[in-house]
Amino acid sequence: MDRIQAEQRVTELNEQLRGYGHAYYVLDKPAVPDSVYDQLMNELIELETLYPDLIFPDSPTQRVGGTPISNFDKVTHALPMLSLSNVFNEEDIRDFDRRVRSGAGDNIEYVCELKIDGLAVSLIYENGQFIRGATRGDGRVGEDITVNLRTVRTIPLKLRKSESLEVRGEVFMPKKSFHALNAERGERGEELFANPRNAAAGSLRQLDPKIAASRNLDVFIYGIGGDAESHGLSEHEETLQFIEALGFKTNNERQVCRSVEEVLAYIEKWTEQRADLSYEIDGIVIKVNRYLQQQELGFTAKSPKWATAYKFPAEEVMTTVRDIELSVGRTGVVTPTAILDPVSVAGTTVQRASLHNEDLIREKDIRIGDKVIIRKAGDIIPEVVSALVEQRTGDELPFEMPENCPACGSELIRIEGEVALRCVNPQCPAQITEGLIHFVSRNAMNIEGLGEKVIEQLYREGLIADISDIYKLTKEQLLNLDRMGEKSASNLIAAIDASRSNSMERLLFGLGIRHVGERGARILSEHFGSIEKLMTATFDELINIHEIGGKMADSIVAYFETEEVQQLMQRLAEANVNLTYTGTRVRVEEGANAFAGKKIVLTGKLEKLTRGEAQSQIEALGGKVSGSVSKKTDLVIAGEEAGSKLAKALELKVDVWNEERLIEELSK
Template sequence: MDRIKAEQRVSELNELLGNYGHAYYVLDNPMVPDAVYDQLLNELIQLETLYPDLVFPDSPTQRIGGAPISNFEKVTHDRPMLSLSNVFGEDDLREFDKRVRNGAGEKIEYVCELKIDGLAVSLIYENGKFVRGATRGDGRVGEDITVNLRTIRSIPLKLKEPVSLEVRGEVFMPKKSFHKLNEERGENGEEVFANPRNAAAGSLRQLDPKIAANRNLDVFIYGIGGDAENYGLDEHNESLNYLQKLGFKTNSERKVCHSVEEVLAYIETWTEKRGNLSYEIDGIVIKVNSFLQQQELGFTAKSPKWATAYKFPAEEVMTNLIDIELSVGRTGAVTPTAILDPVSVAGTTVQRASLHNEDLIKEKDIRIGDKVIIRKAGDIIPEVVRAMIELRTGDEEPFRMPENCPACDAELVRIEGEVVLRCVNPKCPAQITEGLIHFVSRNAMNIEGLGEKVIEQLYQEQLIADIADIYKLTKDQLLELDRMGEKSASNLIAAIDASRSNSMERLLFGLGIRHVGEKAARILSEHFGSMEKLMDAPLEELTAIHEIGDKMADAIVTYFDSEEVRALVERLAAENVNLSYTGKRVQVEAGSNAFAGKKIVLTGKLEQLTRSEATERIEAMGGKLSGSVSKKTDLLIAGEEAGSKLDKALDLKIEVWNEQQLIEELNK
């Protein structure tokens, strides 16, 4: 690239990255994922390296972060909170290792730590007492958020020793808290947070500390802000142990590594295991362990030379949306799906991503031909986050939902109160096959070997038309299918036969009644005991059952009012499919023990029982478990590290037990 074109591109990148940085650091509302920002920043660095005279004072490469917002008092850090350089693969990491060894000698130890995806903070303690906390801000000036940090239970207000020091850490929101918060905001019609990092940042910047207190934030302390040698410490790992001794929460998953190979093995381990954590991480931090070697290596203008951050493969990436296809689900919902240029997201190749519904496409102004941002929702389901409107060429085409079903050509309708379009034709082949696939799935009738491809073949060959036909299949019919051998056919017939004896709740869930999930199917089956009694149950009896609401009850009555459905159930019975509940039925008189008929909430960490064991035993004694505390709650059982639920229970004067009281009552 010649200098004239380079100057023009540098100007474009400065403006674009400036806008993205302002949205990310100041407004807590990122416009693009980190991977896109890093890609553009690396392009700018390369151009500035090639043409040093194009490095301007306002370039994003010349600053550590964004300016602080004005809502809180400004705080100047005694020492800048520098950012870390990034490496994106094995070659980059080995190059970092080479630079370290050239600067500090061949004998190097690294401390590897999980890179928490949260908000960096500084905490000041005087004589062992917490006196001030601040955000990182632009690295030199942050915001005083002491009142909000005091609400985080894992931040000690008094240390175990009367020392004066500054520590630095990462405030984050656990995954469960994040999902709960977004559910509540969605129900209240509020905008949901994009990810736990932004939820944590938004919570800490609330002017009302009560809001922060209810967000269940947490923290990991990752270092001392001043000279750790003043406390008789020689190594970073030693300093973390010292901080833990003082009462700080540090991350126990760290590891001291003696070679770059050990570092790479640690990275590989956590690349695979990160989904099992209760909090989000976006990489691994690698630091030279020796403070003396850290001093020898020194700093650049914006980052230490003795540390770096290995960034995981992007969980949000940019690609091209080349088309939008429609699929019809078992309930008739027509769902648009984005067809993409293949792209790697969180370690897997993605070519399709959910667009959810027509309203979302219009709201986000997503068009065929757009460059779009893709992420994996919950690390599993790819979805389109947004269109890169600023990168449009004018050739993009707006998408219009059809008026007729793509599978059967019946007119699509929008039911009042719903955002999806539906095909209401009961003979729609797409709905029938999707219903069959659901019926045989693991959580329904669990017929192993009867997968999606086999179901589609059986339906296309007219060997099955509904779920009852599955039980009429013969081995000879199965052998006519593609890729179906003698052994596979025999195993499949055996699996179909075994499913006949499933308890009623599996069959009920497999029928695919709207709004009836696995839990509701179990509750209904346990209550009525047989399909016959459930089919004849009036609306009033259904709504009287705990956790069965009006909408679900109405759907059940409507479903079983159909003569076709009743005929289907009779055909299942004729094929010797069990229609009764064979599990353990709970029949406990109210008042016969401390749990019977009571609404109970479990919170915190239990030491002697698992959460599922406690739930099962309480329900067996007639208790009803709930996930939230309200005025209707009768009892809260609080384990270790109980949080906001305990506070709310105390405010409402609800009876509270510890785990030992729970065990004593269970063993009576």
């Protein structure tokens, strides 16, 4: 076959494979057996190998690039990707409908669509060719993730018509793919993804597109990011049909509703049937159908007035508290956990739910034997909502927190300003083992093979008492452990040896000093360069470092003042563990992310994060979380039922974000 014949055949194969791929991935109606598709794909690969100049950007073989990238470039959206306002009940929906009719008349149609729980993206095409894809980011600036979006097979690399346009959609991970991915990660001992949305977001932010390609992501396109009327379109439903004709995948479960009653019926239907879908949804999007009416209604500063998102209430189920167990963390905090009769909640089986602290148990009057209502906060974290007092039989047992540590027997104390009870015995075995587990974890010293069970066994057998003992372990000692073979022991010794050369910030984070997270450890390591210099730092020296606050400074000084810690550092040095910073010194400048150097206030009830989680993540990125709003406040994060702090922020014209925007920024 000469080059002219090869070019003709390559063109034919491209068209055939694109058509078959669309039928398989978008329409879910395979047009040919897999063997036929594979045969044609192999023929195309052979021809492209013979004639590399015939490899076109939209070739089905170019879904996955071969070279990982170093970072993602920033992209400014031509038109901002605004977030939607939220409604939570029938009254809210009727209020939205009244506002719409007041502004655009009574002749209103709505398009109701399933709100996909994924990651919003922008896709740009020129003359029918996919040229760029980006995340939503803060709505104005996102990240260029083109290389990863090219791996999503439901995103066409070439449109059926030579159109130039931007479309917007939601990339998601189907439930089946999510469960398979977590099963694989579990087998490898890796941290599991909390939900499909996190898995999809994490996949699209991989620097190696081969990883993204392996995650089986999907997409639904929900609109055009620009002037749809320039394409001769006058309605949202018409636009969805138009982009379907171009080869995009849209969600066919949408419905045009001609009254608020039809909207409510649609919501009721999918509230009941959402579990039957092959992907996760977290609500319903309601949009005015006609573009002229959308223009009449306009926008607020943050969202369109012609659209809103109904958020599903968290699924609540009843179960029984069989026991309340106590666990002691590495900082000594004693946490009660409800042991429940197994029950399915939001797609997973729940058997345990944190009760957080003694005050919460008293406030909710939770007793052993109680029938309780539980839910997953933000569809993620199991929590006990309430006890069903009216169903008590008299056999239920009130729970009292002990006065002594369940692990070591030391007296528990409550530090002023804290609600938690804490064991302050530095020799508490539970704290020691939890500290050891933290030290070897992936984000600390990253000693592969030294997992929780192995640590517990080593401590129980008296082979390790503190972190320095890890570096004294021998292969012979490891071979005496349960389920530890020759190869595993050799690999573990090699992993321990390799960790000796880790840069200082990993060691510092692994020490588990209170208030010192990964970011704080890196900043301190960059500044001081060695553990020796950090050990002699004063409180004033520490708080003069950008992003190091008073609590962290106090904690660092107190930690290194103790004789036991000084001796521990000496033992680590004698074990040839590196105590210096060997990474690249990159100073994080103020404004390098959305939180660095800013004073931030959290108010109202957050759905997907606890207040503590939000605060720790913000502070890890250099933000300072305050309890009150003032002229010095840079940003307010407002959840549900935000009250006086939100009102004051609006009065002072302080920037206000909702939780969705917060999570978008934290995930960057």
